[in-house]
Amino acid sequence: MNSPSYNSLKLISKKLGVSPTTVSRVLSGQAQKYRISPETEKAIKDFAAKENFTPNPIAKGLRLKKTLTIGLVIPDIANPFFAGIASQVVNVARAHGYAIVLCDSEENPALEKQSVDLLWARRVDGMILCPVGQTSDHLARYAREKRPLVLVDRVFPDLGLACVSTDNFNGAKTATEYLLDNGHRRIACLQGMPGTAPGQARVSGYTAALRARNVPFDPRLVAGDSFGEQSGYLDTKLLIQAAPDITAIFAMSNLLALGALRALGEENRRVPADVSVIAFDDQPYLAHLAPPLTTVAQPHLEMGAAAVKLLLDQMRSPANALRSGLLLPTSLIIRKSVQKIN
Amino acid sequence: MNSPSYNSLKLISKKLGVSPTTVSRVLSGQAQKYRISPETEKAIKDFAAKENFTPNPIAKGLRLKKTLTIGLVIPDIANPFFAGIASQVVNVARAHGYAIVLCDSEENPALEKQSVDLLWARRVDGMILCPVGQTSDHLARYAREKRPLVLVDRVFPDLGLACVSTDNFNGAKTATEYLLDNGHRRIACLQGMPGTAPGQARVSGYTAALRARNVPFDPRLVAGDSFGEQSGYLDTKLLIQAAPDITAIFAMSNLLALGALRALGEENRRVPADVSVIAFDDQPYLAHLAPPLTTVAQPHLEMGAAAVKLLLDQMRSPANALRSGLLLPTSLIIRKSVQKIN
């Protein structure tokens, strides 16, 4: 009754007067294949059900060299963007019989590398990684070794690894065009962390939209160094000093938008009457801000699900699975933070 | 160069001309204990470092009956409250050498039970569980079996299991008193999911505060059936119909508060001019709402950390570890959603 002592194939086979092999065969659904007699099969299945027995997955893992486990490395699980991805990864993986081992790299490249190593050392069958986004050296090796691995969000497209990300370029381009359509010409851009694929793609989308409409690109209007609230606040403050004539801010994350809102409030600029704002990545609370924020929505759930599916493909056939970039579409969610001017 | 073939103690021992035993001893830090010669020790350590070798944890797990793994079951990892707890659990666990296997019960008791069973079947050394909160039958058994298990948030105090939760009673009492201090008498209460420990404790705190100030308790002012935004919206609508004279709403979660804000907006009641609002559980975005919301903050990070620590205690000595409830203090974060009246 105390401290759970586990059952085993051997114990069961003894109680039932058959061999461990037979029990193993029945319990792994191979009864048919080995033409085990229906009575034996039933006896074993009933007994296992009654005793609530499942073959020890550790022993199975050792023997089969498979753990039915997927590693998930995320820069910050408390960030709703990543939490959304994680939730989908967990659920889809479970549906396929895989468990998720979760690591948090705390936006720290060293911790990321350590987490990745740790997970391989623990013999996960595959891994989903949202890189912190600055370095990819430690990943090149895994690409060569053809380990089942898919990158999400801050991807490195040139590594020959499977990647899932959103169409950041077009998302940003569309948002910028929307601002232009509303008469804005002096549009600031809070760029987030430079050197990350999503950051770069978004800024490219922004400049592409300007160029297409012959609006001069002013490099002083592009600012910022991270995706956090602090950067949004500080850089908006600086921006207002340096370019008081801006009429719109395009923030490359919703945290940046939050920070911008705070700075704008302090500077007594009303949104959207004085300055229009567009954010990136939709979150439930954006609809409840004052004003409700217009934003570029990313398909979180699809991202997580797609990552798992790509990974399962690779695990099935490591050699010839598709190893390219998947680009999911964004959508512009129009709320009330952009005002028409002129 | 292709497909990673793992090293092993045996392989290494062969290359070094010693026995697997010796390699194992050195690599598990038992060199001293077995008085292995410094040269042998160094040779083995150097080689392991060069080859980047770590003993296979699966084999180790089989032999030692320990997996250095903790299971974490959460009702919804996309909910920032739980994501905050998870982030701390992951980090503290890692610091102690444990990996986290994450399950999402999707607020579904059946899935919760399945997840718990799955994790034990996978031989996790211990488990941290945020129950969905309605049933506890399947947990009673684990209490009897003295499995390492700690409950977080929606705890069941009478099960003889270790629990971590916040002092919901006093948190709610303090918030209600603050409303009373500001002259409010008709205070509605969006109660969240009935039958959950936190929900009940919060409502008790609310009524206790009323009683202490001789403000009559009106059961019609208590409404709601879940902690989600929908319920906040709908029940606020109904509340305004049923009791148009309310001057304040105490929402037992921040999602409920969001819903209330939306309903209030539609009904043209300004916050806080017409109706004051207090939320429960602080989240970064609350400071950016219009108006910034006053709320009862819970110590997320401490909750996660405390849970891991209690669990580690139990895993060290399953028989006589502390198995009681830990109550963490809340704090009232005063922002701008409460107005003094009369």
Added chain:
DNA sequence: TTGAAAGCGCTAACAC
């Protein structure tokens, strides 16, 4: 100071 051997619980090859 080191090694040989057994066994953790499982599955797959090879009998019969």
Added chain:
DNA sequence: GTGTTAGCGCTTTCAA
């Protein structure tokens, strides 16, 4: 139809 045996990679007696 079923069983015997070996071995996955590790740790731990026991022996030397």
